[in-house]
Every structure is written in C-alpha cells, then in structure tokens.
C-alpha cells in the first residue's frame with residue numbers, strides 16, 4: 505500500500521474582516537490518510553466542512569494549523585503553509601480538483617477545455633484532442649458541441665465537460681466535489697466507471713457525494729467530518 509495523502513490535525517477558522525473580525529471555526533484536528541487506489545468519501549451534514557477540507561488540501565484555503573502531506577514526485581511533501589510555487593507545482597503534477605462547476609475561459613471550445621491538462625503535461629495538440637474527444641463522447645456530449653465554448657451548455661453538460669477535464673489528466677490524487685450532482689442516471693454510471701478505472705490505475709481519491717447509491721459504489725472508506733467539528 506502506498507500512502508498518497510496524510511492529513512494530520514489540520515485546522516481552519518475563517519475570520520470575517522467585514523463583520524468586525526468575527527472568528528468562525530469550521531474544522532479542527534482533521535486527520536485521515538488515503539492510499540493509492542483508494543476512494544475515501546467525506547460524509548456529514550451540509551455545513552460540516554467537507555468542501556472546506558477539499559479546498560484546504562488543494563490549497564485554496566490556507567490551514568491555520570496541522571499538516572497536509574501529499575506524495576509529490578515520490579516524496580511526502582507538506583503543502584500546509586507551503587510556498588505558492590510548490591502548491592502550483594503540486595497542482596500541475598500531483599493533485600487534480602473536480603468541482604461541481606466549470607470555470608471555463610470564455611470562447612475556448614469544449615474540446616480544448618478538456619484537452620488543456622494534457623497539453624500542459626506535454627502531449628501534442630493532436631493527441632490531446634483525440635483523447636479529449638473520446639472522453640467527451642463517453643460522457644455523452646454530442647460531437648456537434650465540441651467546437652463550441654461550454655458557457656452556453658446546460659448545467660449537466662457543463663458538469664460533464666468539467667468531469668472530462670478533471671479525469672483526463674494523469675495526476676495521482678483527485679479531489680471530487682459532488683461530481684455527479686446534476687447528472688442523469690446514465691451519466692452517473694459513466695462517472696462511477698471512470699472512478700473505478702482511476703482506482704485500478706492507483707489514483708487516490710477524496711470525494712464528496714450526496715447520492716447514497718453512488719457513495720456505496722465508489723467508497724472504500726467513509727470519513728465522518730462531524731468528528732472534526734470545531735464549534736465549541
């Protein structure tokens with residue numbers, strides 16, 4: 505078993521500067537590990553801090569304490585409090601984040617939105633586009649839409665473009681924030697298959713899923729976030 509992510513006593517408090525500096529403690533003592541090929545699902549009610557934990561791992565939210573170690577280029581590397589350059593490097597090579605919403609650059613065709621992580625990884629434009637098309641097809645995005653920017657797509661289509669962009673890269677750690685939220689049953693099943701393929705490939709995943717059926721299909725373990733509740 506190869507350890508890929510080790511979260512130790514991570515803590516987050518928001519300080520609301522516009523409300524007289526009120527402190528909003530969200531999570532404390534967050535501790536769990538994820539091995540290669542394993543999918544850990546974060547559970548807990550709305551507001552428990554699940555998305556905040558994913559954002560702390562990805563470096564969108566700064567930790568106020570503790571360690572977030574990821575296997576980056578073969579070494580366990582602490583990203584909590586790391587220099588921005590290291591965090592950006594880890595995002596390019598090690599950690600992918602599939603959020604519920606697509607943040608696409610305006611006017612870029614869907615095919616290129618999906619192909620972009622492969623170009624960054626050094627593939628030729630031609631090869632990257634072929635793989636992007638295959639994945640968009642698998643996610644039931646009709647070919648006539650591939651050359652259009654996704655900004656006019658439906659919510660579910662945009663989410664599938666986002667999933668394709670997240671799953672196309674070969675990063676060894678994937679963070680999945682409600683990847684099936686607005687999908688129909690057929691596309692949910694495709695995403696469950698994509699997750700199974702990533703497990704086979706040894707990718708470590710941390711997921712938030714509200715759909716019980718999807719959770720049962722993908723979770724190797726569940727981590728209950730309420731045990732990290734920070735409110736006294």
Ligand SMILES: Nc1ncnc2c1ncn2[C@@H]1O[C@H](COP(=O)(O)OP(=O)(O)OP(=O)(O)O)[C@@H](O)[C@H]1O
Nearest residue numbers: 518528530548549550551552553554555556557729
């Ligand atoms: N940027 C922020 N500034 C202030 N408070 C925040 C911020 N992000 C999250 N919070 C607060 O942290 C708490 C946890 O939010 P979070 O989104 O992590 O919960 P969640 O478990 O993912 O909820 P849900 O299932 O509804 O998405 C909430 O009370 C939220 O208001």
